[in-house]
Amino acid sequence: xxxxxxxxxxxxxxxxxxxxxxxxxxxxxxxxxxxxxxxxxxxxxxxxxxxxxxxxxxxxxxxxxxxxxxxxxxxxxxxxxxxxxxxxxxxxxxxxxxxxxxxxxxxxxxxxxxxxxxxxxxxxxxxxxxxxxxxxxxxxxxxxxxxxxxxxxxxxxxxxxxxxxxxxxxxxxxxxxxxxxxxxxxxxxxxxxxxxxxxxxxxxxxxxxxxxxxxxxxxxxxxxxxxxxxxxxxxxxxxxxxxxxxxxxxxxxxxxxxxxxxxxxxxxxxxxxxxxxx
Amino acid sequence: xxxxxxxxxxxxxxxxxxxxxxxxxxxxxxxxxxxxxxxxxxxxxxxxxxxxxxxxxxxxxxxxxxxxxxxxxxxxxxxxxxxxxxxxxxxxxxxxxxxxxxxxxxxxxxxxxxxxxxxxxxxxxxxxxxxxxxxxxxxxxxxxxxxxxxxxxxxxxxxxxxxxxxxxxxxxxxxxxxxxxxxxxxxxxxxxxxxxxxxxxxxxxxxxxxxxxxxxxxxxxxxxxxxxxxxxxxxxxxxxxxxxxxxxxxxxxxxxxxxxxxxxxxxxxxxxxxxxxxxxxxxxxxxxxxxxxxxxxxxxxxxxxxxxxxxxxxxxxxxxxxxxxxxxxxxxxxxxxxxxxxxx
Numbered sequence: 176x177x178x179x180x181x182x183x184x185x186x187x188x189x190x191x192x193x194x195x196x197x198x199x200x201x202x203x204x205x206x207x208x209x210x211x212x213x214x215x216x217x218x219x220x221x222x223x224x225x226x227x228x229x230x231x232x233x234x235x236x237x238x239x240x241x242x243x244x245x246x247x248x249x250x251x252x253x254x255x256x257x258x259x260x261x262x263x264x265x266x267x268x269x270x271x272x273x274x275x276x277x278x279x280x281x282x283x284x285x286x287x288x289x290x291x292x293x294x295x296x297x298x299x300x301x302x303x304x305x306x307x308x309x310x311x312x313x314x315x316x317x318x319x320x321x322x323x324x325x326x327x328x329x330x331x332x333x334x335x336x337x338x339x340x341x342x343x344x345x346x347x348x349x350x351x352x353x354x355x356x357x358x359x360x361x362x363x364x365x366x367x368x369x370x371x372x373x374x375x376x377x378x379x380x381x382x383x384x385x386x387x388x389x390x391x392x393x394x395x396x397x398x399x400x401x402x403x404x405x406x407x408x409x410x411x412x413x414x415x416x417x418x419x420x421x422x423x424x425x426x427x428x429x430x431x432x433x434x435x436x437x438x439x440x441x442x443x444x445x446x447x448x449x450x451x452x453x
Numbered sequence: 454x455x456x457x458x459x460x461x462x463x464x465x466x467x468x469x470x471x472x473x474x475x476x477x478x479x480x481x482x483x484x485x486x487x488x489x490x491x492x493x494x495x496x497x498x499x500x501x502x503x504x505x506x507x508x509x510x511x512x513x514x515x516x517x518x519x520x521x522x523x524x525x526x527x528x529x530x531x532x533x534x535x536x537x538x539x540x541x542x543x544x545x546x547x548x549x550x551x552x553x554x555x556x557x558x559x560x561x562x563x564x565x566x567x568x569x570x571x572x573x574x575x576x577x578x579x580x581x582x583x584x585x586x587x588x589x590x591x592x593x594x595x596x597x598x599x600x601x602x603x604x605x606x607x608x609x610x611x612x613x614x615x616x617x618x619x620x621x622x623x624x625x626x627x628x629x630x631x632x633x634x635x636x637x638x639x640x641x642x643x644x645x646x647x648x649x650x651x652x653x654x655x656x657x658x659x660x661x662x663x664x665x666x667x668x669x670x671x672x673x674x675x676x677x678x679x680x681x682x683x684x685x686x687x688x689x690x691x692x693x694x695x696x697x698x699x700x701x702x703x704x705x706x707x708x709x710x711x712x713x714x715x716x717x718x719x720x721x722x723x724x725x726x727x728x729x730x731x732x733x734x735x736x737x738x739x740x741x742x743x744x745x746x747x748x749x750x751x752x753x754x755x756x757x758x759x760x761x762x763x764x765x766x767x768x769x770x771x772x773x774x775x776x777x778x779x780x781x782x783x784x785x786x787x788x789x790x791x792x793x794x795x796x797x
Contacts, residue, residue: 196578281528285526285554287549288548
């Protein structure tokens with residue numbers, strides 16, 4: 176009648192069952208707050224619409240194009256942007272402070288599964304709610320801004336993989352960043368600095384091809400581009416096949432680097448945990 | 454004989470905490486020079502708990518109880534010393550170790566706030582990779598034991614504190630852990646709810662032979678569940694033994710309740726009058742004098758009813774802590790004099 180020292184199923188099946196259950200729980204939780212989620216998404220759409228209006232206006236004033244982007248291509252870029260942005264929402268580094276203060280982390284540490292799996296599973300589940308809510312928003316934006324979008328089948332396939340790759344890269348990288356909280360309590364300014372770098376060097380504020388050469392070269396060696404610019408451009412259809420596959424390989428590399436980073440930083444961070452919150 | 458469930462040797466936990474005086478000047482100074490001091494929350498604690506034992510871990514706030522429990526459950530790294538739980542070193546947080554323990558912290562919510570508890574239970578099943586039939590059997594058994602009924606179908610946020618605590622307790626035990634660390638599991642609950650949680654823990658201990666280390670400020674919890682108690686104060690163990698021995702060791706008094714046939718009489722000559730309630734007088738007398746005082750009372754007065762009891766356990770515990778505080782103050786006062794003697 177006592178607890179089994181070994182689990183009933185192997186690790187692969189165990190993780191599969193865990194992820195499916197966590198995603199189901201996340202979907203059920205998020206559907207409890209349909210209205211809040213809708214307003215959240217509408218608020219999030221405001222950002223790309225502003226960029227879209229500004230760049231479309233500039234393109235028209237410059238004879239119909241800016242850096243090879245027509246208003247219709249800008250529309251396609253920023254409408255796809257809305258999906259990519261929602262797909263790569265992850266547990267915020269700002270959340271670590273509360274997680275520690277309220278004792279939530281203690282509860283997670285008592286479980287025989289690394290806490291990152293909880294975040295990955297929960298936010299992955301949320302994506303399915305986001306997609307359902309995003310479809311009518313995308314339809315309205317498409318009617319308003321007439322996007323020029325004609326992807327090849329390979330673009331669609333790479334995009335479908337790349338948005339999950341982007342999600343994983345952001346998850347592991349911001350987990351590492353969030354763990355700074357174990358060393359210093361007020362971490363907001365550090366996070367703000369990283370988010371600003373991401374805004375400029377990811378393709379979130381503006382397509383990277385419109386940035387100066389030095390910025391593009393810098394973006395190539397940082398992870399941000401592979402979480403925004405690459406998945407968007409994969410679908411918008413501006414990349415040759417070699418770049419599409421190379422982009423997926425770069426995503427794989429950043430996921431590997433981030434995963435190793437999480438393991439290393441976690442080992443040191445957890446030693447500093449004071450469990451003050453319970 | 455199997456190894457003990459918990460073995461602790463000279464366990465120490467020191468926290469490094471920042472020190473800063475109040476005021477703007479101190480705030481400015483702290484920009485360039487930060488001061489810290491080390492606080493020993495647990496100071497060389499040693500004990501052993503056998504498998505199946507239920508032990509009360511008592512102490513005032515800040516005594517080091519929760520810190521010890523957190524070290525034993527793998528939440529905190531110790532500064533020095535050794536601890537093993539079911540043969541595992543807790544700080545390694547091996548999955549095989551975490552699958553065999555649980556820690557219930559009063560007022561801590563580990564269930565999904567917006568969903569019925571049943572959904573959270575499913576997630577727990579997935580986390581611990583429990584066989585479906587064992588999970589269902591345990592879940593239904595616990596739901597019945599705690600009389601949860603339909604509560605598990607309501608979103609957790611709609612439950613009262615007591616109801617939430619009951620479902621939390623079920624959630625924490627679904628994987629049938631062998632060692633339970635219960636940190637104030639009944640805090641904030643009404644008497645009925647406290648009793649139900651206590652009965653559940655007792656039933657769990659009996660059915661599964663689980664080891665329980667319990668902290669509680671409610672002595673009713675300790676008296677109902679624990680035959681053995683460990684008393685900790687300022688990070689050090691003051692007492693480790695049977696609950697019944699605690700009163701004998703630390704309290705040199707007995708309480709005598711007397712009711713007379715013909716109303717009240719001044720009984721201060723027999724002992725310290727603690728209270729007069731209607732016609733019942735409660736006296737406190739030295740433990741050694743109790744037989745003689747009782748004899749005198751029965752001989753001299755028309756006694757209708759007489760009881761001799763140990764003082765309430767709350768009073769004993771209070772007495773233990775007060776004694777420890779006095780000793781510490783005396784030690785602190787003696788220390789400068791000794792230091793002065795060495796340097797003069």
